[in-house]
Amino acid sequence: MAIFIVRPKSSLGSRTVGLISKNFKPEDRQRQISELVGLRSEDPCYKELNRWLDQSPASVTSLAPEARTPVTGTKIVDMSEEEATKLRQDLPDLVIMRDRPVGLIEPAKTNSTTKTRVLKKDLWHLDAIGLTDIKKRGFTGTGKGVTIAVLDTGIDATHPELSGKVMGAYTFNVNTWQTSFNGTSIDTQGHGTHVAGLICGKNVGVAPEAKVVSGTMLPGGRGNISDFILALEWAASDPTISIVNISAGIPGNVPDMMSSVAALLGIGILPVIAAGNEGRNKTRSPGNYVDSLSVGASNQENKVSSFSSGGVLVADNHRYEVPDVVAPGEQVWSSVMGGGYEAWDGTSMATPIVSGVAALILEKYPEITVTDLIEGIVTSCKNLAYKNIVSKKTLNYPPERQGSGLIQAKPLYQ
Structure with a gap:
């Protein structure tokens, strides 16, 4: 059986x-x-x-x-x-x-240093998306009133960055098709804590007054399609959840979960999903689905990270590019399980930054529709370019590398 x-x-x-x-x-x-x-x-x-x-x-x-x-x-x-x-x-x-199996999109921990506090220079990801600038000019948005489901390895709610921000923690049992509420939110691997910090962390987060709910879809970093479907049904049943943040997938264009992701859009939930860390012309499902907001990674030089997945896909006779947008995902500092901060590389780091920006938009425009929210994100991006080492010319990254470009919070204060 x-x-x-x-x-x-x-x-x-x-x-x-x-x-x-x-x-x-x-x-x-x-x-x-x-x-x-x-x-x-x-x-x-x-x-x-x-x-x-x-x-x-x-x-x-x-x-x-x-x-x-x-x-x-x-x-x-x-x-x-x-x-x-x-x-x-x-x-x-x-x-x-x-x-x-559906696996965690594993980040690289290229900097082995664990800090007890972050410095201003460590918050470059907030500068890159224009959030620091608009705060200096008077922007007061914090994501208050918006709840994001983090479908990941769990969240260490004891971290000072996340104190009072994890509204609940749940685990899933496919054999009984049940969701269990856990009195204490814990992280089974460490990934979810880093992700949650970038969404709503006190210092490192994009939307520090947003709330997160932890769904341990990937205990120890491993799950299955059935866990994914049960987790989506759980998130959909909670009317306060507006965004789901996912950094997991199966290599390649695997349509097994496509209809499940598409259904979220029809009930007022935005799926924000990492594209993968395999580089050019390689993507992961469900991050490569046309109905997800797919996220790639960029670095401090406003270049697309070499590991960031991207490519051209065809679904239902329609051609489209992945990712939809990029966000800071290389050497990004955030909270780690047990306390402290580490800098990690991965589209897993870029994805919660996009979820945080989406929360800021929802806070400011609570009447917005799903399609208008996506349109607002992709049409406000900053185009990224690189210098060709052979021709010496400056060229724009193609859509299959940067999507619409680097996500920006600046339009929120225009």
């Missing part, structure tokens, strides 16, 4: 366009979920799947029936390979895939 992920091959697609224009208001979340469920209930493929599962033998167990996956619409089924083969034959319009 094994766990399989089951869903229709065709997603709701263009039928969700009207949903995607919805807003982030908590009071509208349940209505938007109901609209999504209503669209799905009209899909004949879903009806056939439900009928097949109802008539299947006792050896086929649905771990997540439809009522428990209202947003992603995904079935999590425990069955044998033989039963999976039969289901493929009976219902060829389904995607039936064996559960597979």
Whole structure:
């Protein structure tokens, strides 16, 4: 027996366009979920799947029936390979895939020094996105009132940077399809603490009054697609969560989680996802999905980091580039598990910076829609260029390296 992920091959697609224009208001979340469920209930493929599962033998167990996956619409089924083969034959319009690992996008800790406090020069990432400048000119935004789900390794809530900012901590059990609230927020590996600090840390964070909720999707840095889907359903069920921050993936263009990510947009949640650390012409899923806000990394010289993933992809006959934007992700100082600060390299560091900027925008424009928020981010970026070592000419990075460019907070004070 094994766990399989089951869903229709065709997603709701263009039928969700009207949903995607919805807003982030908590009071509208349940209505938007109901609209999504209503669209799905009209899909004949879903009806056939439900009928097949109802008539299947006792050896086929649905771990997540439809009522428990209202947003992603995904079935999590425990069955044998033989039963999976039969289901493929009976219902060829389904995607039936064996559960597979989703790994942490590991950063590099190129600076082994752990500091007890950060200096002004260590906060270069806030300078690079223009946040320091607009604060000097009177900008007072802090992300207050915005909640971000950090789907990661957990968060060390005892770090001084994060005191009072972690609103809850949850773990996931796919076999029982349950989410458990933990009284104490801990980090199982260290990655999530560094990420959370860049979102809302007292000194290093972009949005220091935003709140985070910890979802330990990657205990010890490892998880599965089924954990990913359960984590998304959990985040969607909390109407206060407006953004999910993810630094995990599977190398390559793997469509297994695509419809789940797309569904978030239809209920008023922005998925901000790291593109990967494999460099040029290599990306990771779900960070390379067209429906995610994909993030690459830049350095202190306003250059795209060599390790930052990017490329050109095709989905549904549409060509697009990844990442959507870049943010500081090289030698970025943030909080570490157990106290202190370290400088890490990775798109995992760039991603929470983008989540922080999104929180600042949401604070200032609470009526904004998901599509307008994304548009506001990508159209406010700073174009990055480099000097060609052969021609000696200054050239712009192509979109598959920088997306729309380096994210900027400056338009918030214009």
